[in-house]
Amino acid sequence: MAARNSERLLNLVIALLATPRYLTYDQIRDRVEGYQAAKTDDAFRRMFERDKEDLRGMGIAVLVGPSAESSGEADGYRIRPDDFYLPAIHLTPAESTLVGLAASVWSEPALAGDVDRAMTKLRTVGEPVSTEGLRFLTPRLAAREPAFPVLWEALLARQAVEFTYHGRPRVVEGWRLILRSGAWYLLGRDRGVGVRMFRVSRIEDRPRRAGEPGAYTLPATDTIDERAKSLEPAPPVATVVVALRESAAGDLRRRGTPAGVATPEGYEAVAVPYALVDEVARAIAAAGPDALVLEPGDVRDRVLAHLRAVAGGGS
Amino acid sequence: MSTSIAQVARLLTEIPYIEAHPGITLAEVARVFAVPPAQVRKDVLVAIYCGLPGGYPGDLIDVDLDLMDDEGALYLTNPTTLDRPLRLTVAEAASLHLALLAVRSLVDGGTAATIDGIILKIADPAASSVELRLSAGDEAVRRVVGRAIVDAERLELVYDGASRGVTTRPRVDPAALFVRQGAAYLTAFSVDRGDWRTYRLDRVVAARPTGESAGAHGAPPDPEGWAKSLAGSVTARLTLTDEARWVAEYYPTSSQVTRADGLTEVELPVISPAWLVRLLLSLGDTVRAVEPPAYAEAARDRARQALAAYEALGLARGNAG
Numbered sequence: 001m002a003a004r005n006s007e008r009l010l011n012l013v014i015a016l017l018a019t020p021r022y023l024t025y026d027q028i029r030d031r032v033e034g035y036q037a038a039k040t041d042d043a044f045r046r047m048f049e050r051d052k053e054d055l056r057g058m059g060i061a062v063l064v065g066p067s068a069e070s071s072g073e074a075d076g077y078r079i080r081p082d083d084f085y086l087p088a089i090h091l092t093p094a095e096s097t098l099v100g101l102a103a104s105v106w107s108e109p110a111l112a113g114d115v116d117r118a119m120t121k122l123r124t125v126g127e128p129v130s131t132e133g134l135r136f137l138t139p140r141l142a143a144r145e146p147a148f149p150v151l152w153e154a155l156l157a158r159q160a161v162e163f164t165y166h167g168r169p170r171v172v173e174g175w176r177l178i179l180r181s182g183a184w185y186l187l188g189r190d191r192g193v194g195v196r197m198f199r200v201s202r203i204e205d206r207p208r209r210a211g212e213p214g215a216y217t218l219p220a221t222d223t224i225d226e227r228a229k230s231l232e233p234a235p236p237v238a239t240v241v242v243a244l245r246e247s248a249a250g251d252l253r254r255r256g257t258p259a260g261v262a263t264p265e266g267y268e269a270v271a272v273p274y275a276l277v278d279e280v281a282r283a284i285a286a287a288g289p290d291a292l293v294l295e296p297g298d299v300r301d302r303v304l305a306h307l308r309a310v311a312g313g314g315s
Numbered sequence: 316m317s318t319s320i321a322q323v324a325r326l327l328t329e330i331p332y333i334e335a336h337p338g339i340t341l342a343e344v345a346r347v348f349a350v351p352p353a354q355v356r357k358d359v360l361v362a363i364y365c366g367l368p369g370g371y372p373g374d375l376i377d378v379d380l381d382l383m384d385d386e387g388a389l390y391l392t393n394p395t396t397l398d399r400p401l402r403l404t405v406a407e408a409a410s411l412h413l414a415l416l417a418v419r420s421l422v423d424g425g426t427a428a429t430i431d432g433i434i435l436k437i438a439d440p441a442a443s444s445v446e447l448r449l450s451a452g453d454e455a456v457r458r459v460v461g462r463a464i465v466d467a468e469r470l471e472l473v474y475d476g477a478s479r480g481v482t483t484r485p486r487v488d489p490a491a492l493f494v495r496q497g498a499a500y501l502t503a504f505s506v507d508r509g510d511w512r513t514y515r516l517d518r519v520v521a522a523r524p525t526g527e528s529a530g531a532h533g534a535p536p537d538p539e540g541w542a543k544s545l546a547g548s549v550t551a552r553l554t555l556t557d558e559a560r561w562v563a564e565y566y567p568t569s570s571q572v573t574r575a576d577g578l579t580e581v582e583l584p585v586i587s588p589a590w591l592v593r594l595l596l597s598l599g600d601t602v603r604a605v606e607p608p609a610y611a612e613a614a615r616d617r618a619r620q621a622l623a624a625y626e627a628l629g630l631a632r633g634n635a636g
Contacts, residue, residue: 003361005319010326010365014395018367031368058324059404085399089436094429098418105414111406115414116349117324118407121400122437123347124332136464138538139417139494141447155444156405178446179413182497183564201564221443228446247482250475254520264628286597287480288617289624300630304622309600311618 008034009051013060017084022065022076052077060084091126100128107142110149143184147203151186152177154207158214160191163207165198172198173216175224180231187228189216195227236273240280241294243267248290252283261294269294281306325350326358328400330376333359333391341387352387359383359391367395409441420449421492421499423458451499452516457492459522460501464489469506469527473520478587482520487512488529493538496567504532511536549585552606554578559601562594578603585610592617 011033016023029035029044038044052062061083067076091099103119106112143152147163154161155174162171174188175195184200218224243263244253256272263269274280281302284291288307293300325348332347333339345352359378366375377392403411412434419430434442451457463470470489475482487503490511494500499516511532550569555562556578563571563581570582585591588610595602595614605611625631 002318002322003357006322006326006361007364009319009323010361011368013323013327014365014397015368017396033364033368054320054323058320058327058401060401081396084401086402087436087438088399091433091436095433095436098415098426098430098433099411101418102411102414105417106410111410111413114404114407114410118403118411120332120348121328121403121407124328124335124400133465136461136491137418137421137493138491139414139421139499140538141413141417141494142496152409153406156409156441174444176444176446178448179497180446180448181450181565182495199564218443224443231448248480250480250482250518250520253482254475254518282597282599285599285618285621286593288593288596289620290480292621292624292628292630294630297632300625304625304631306599307596307618307621310596310614311622312615 004034004037008032008047009054012051013055013079016062016077016079017081019078022063022067022070022074022078024067024069024076027067028077055079086121086125089125091122093127093129096122096126096128097130097134099126101134101137105139105141107140108149111141111143111152141179143179145184145200145203147200147207148177148184150207150209151200154209155186155188158216158218159212160210160215161207162210164204165202167204171210172196175218176228178228178231185231187224197227197230234275236275238296239271239273240284240296240299241269241271242284243292243294244270244287245290249287252287252291263294264292267292277302285310322358322361324401326362327397329355329358330362330391330393330395330397331399333378333389334393334398337390338388341383341389344389356383359389362391365395403437403439405441408437408439409445411437412439412442413445413447416447417449417494420447420451421457421494423461424454427454449494449497449499450515450517451494452519456516456519456522457499459524460489460492460516460519463522463524463529464491467529469525469529470503471523471525472503472514473522474514475518475520477515477518477590479589480593485512485514486525487514488532490532490535491538492516495538500538502535502538504530504535506530513538550582551585551591551610552580552582552604553598553602554580554604555598556601556603559598562598588613 015032025045028048035044035047038047055062060079063078063080064074065076066072066074070076099119099122103115106115151161151174155177160171160173162169171191172188174186176187178185178187186198186200190196241259241261242252245267252272253270256270259269259271261269272280277299281299284293284303285306293303329344329348333344341352341355344355362376363378374394376395379390382388382390415430415434419427469486471484471486473482473484486506488506489501489503491502492499493502501514501516503512503514505512553562560579563579566583568581568583572580574580591610592613595605595610596617622631
């Protein structure tokens with residue numbers, strides 16, 4: 001039975017691909033092996049409608065349009081080869097090998113399965129060489145946030161999602177899912193508020209799909225890129241000169257450049273650029289006696305206040 | 316997904332694949348498509364009943380069944396237009412795109428350019444829907460480390476250690492690069508310590524070949540084991556104000572409770588005592604309680620030492636008290 005269904009579906013794909021014209025119900029019932037089993041018109045239509053949905057579920061675009069016999073109404077079906085086939089590309093052995101390595105990246109089974117299917121398709125346009133030489137690379141990606149799967153599927157289907165964030169119900173059209181510093185973010189248009197960035201782990205309930213797939217279109221990539229920048233560190237606005245104890249406070253030293261300023265014995269002066277006083281003051285306080293602010297005085301006061309809060313009374 | 320849908324989806328790729336590889340074995344096709352050989356045989360038995368409308372013998376896909384069953388070899392004649400697989404679905408393209416970006420974050424500039432080439436060829440329709448940024452440090456460091464792994468060379472690193480907050484120059488035999496939690500790491504055998512160590516790539520300030528060959532240390536430990544060993548170590552309990560709640564999201568926690576008074580209690584593995592003390596110093600008064608209290612005392616000592624150093628330099632003016 002399953003084999004019969006598979007044969008009919010595959011024959012349908014081949015017929016709809018091979019035709020330059022839209023095929024009517026009658027032509028499909030006549031020509032495609034497998035539909036003859038339908039005893040009545042109704043039974044055939046039900047069978048065909050189900051098959052059509054199955055094909056769309058596989059990502060195959062079944063187009064509707066006027067057949068040769070039509071007087072204008074869309075009464076026929078076809079699949080356009082340009083929509084159907086993998087583009088005529090060829091992957092070099094080195095490229096195919098890297099695709100093979102990508103297949104082991106996801107720890108999420110659904111996404112890993114998707115990469116596997118993509119890799120199998122790409123095997124027809126390029127053969128990998130041995131991945132032996134790349135075995136020392138083991139990148140892994142995860143998406144443990146419970147809200148992630150729904151956001152992912154809805155975003156790719158261009159379907160809005162509803163969820164609660166900061167105590168408020170939202171309806172959001174997803175633009176981009178961004179992984180940064182190990183955390184996932186959803187950039188999108190909150191229909192009630194405007195374009196917003198949502199940290200996926202802070203979504204307070206399980207997101208639900210809202211409305212139909214394909215309900216919106218994405219803005220230009222440049223526009224999305226511009227909005228995605230809000231996750232990047234703000235550009236530095238000022239510099240603080242810090243005396244760093246040798247071989248300590250590497251996080252600050254990596255951020256800065258040597259500053260030609262006199263320091264106490266055993267220290268070196270480093271100019272550290274920063275965007276937010278509070279952020280840089282915390283980073284300096286973290287190093288304790290290994291990082292001392294030389295100038296300016298206002299940053300030093302912030303660090304001193306911070307240290308006094310930790311030191312407690314009596315110091 | 317019904318078995319028919321899965322089977323047809325597979326056949327749309329299997330048919331052009333087998334056609335392009337005359338004489339390929341059932342076992343090999345089974346391996347590529349990750350199904351048992353018996354399933355490939357079932358798929359072939361579906362394919363031979365399919366073809367162009369009309370159903371004349373020459374219109375049908377044909378496979379030499381004798382050769383298949385006697386020798387396990389597949390020869391497929393395909394009169395249909397199914398000579399290329401179905402294009403990637405949006406989900407396949409998006410998952411692959413992110414996976415390729417993850418690989419890209421670990422490799423040198425030349426290999427990164429190859430990956431950019433793949434992405435360009437695939438012309439991924441989902442490309443603008445996904446983005447990935449990993450902390451993987453300096454490209455020059457990755458190039459030196461990657462080459463040293465392939466050539467089995469010993470390196471000297473300049474490393475800003477996270478656990479003690481101290482810069483060291485370990486001599487290491489590098490073995491593997493991996494990505495976890497948004498950052499790239501190097502697994503290497505530390506010659507000085509005589510054991511495997513994990514180095515975060517963006518803390519490797521420089522990597523220099525020593526000219527010596529790496530020693531034989533066997534297989535490096537599994538990165539999963541490293542993550543687990545962190546999770547299984549000593550834990551601390553912090554009570555955080557709303558301002559410091561990011562800690563609960565940034566570091567792996569073993570428990571996390573929001574109390575009635577709005578404060579959040581988190582329990583997290585202590586990567587090292589010095590690491591936790593630095594975290595406490597940076598959090599300041601946004602952490603309200605620490606358990607065990609020894610960590611808070613150590614942070615207090617460090618803060619007092621820092622204040623004394625400012626005092627000694629005559630820089631501790633301002634709102635003292």
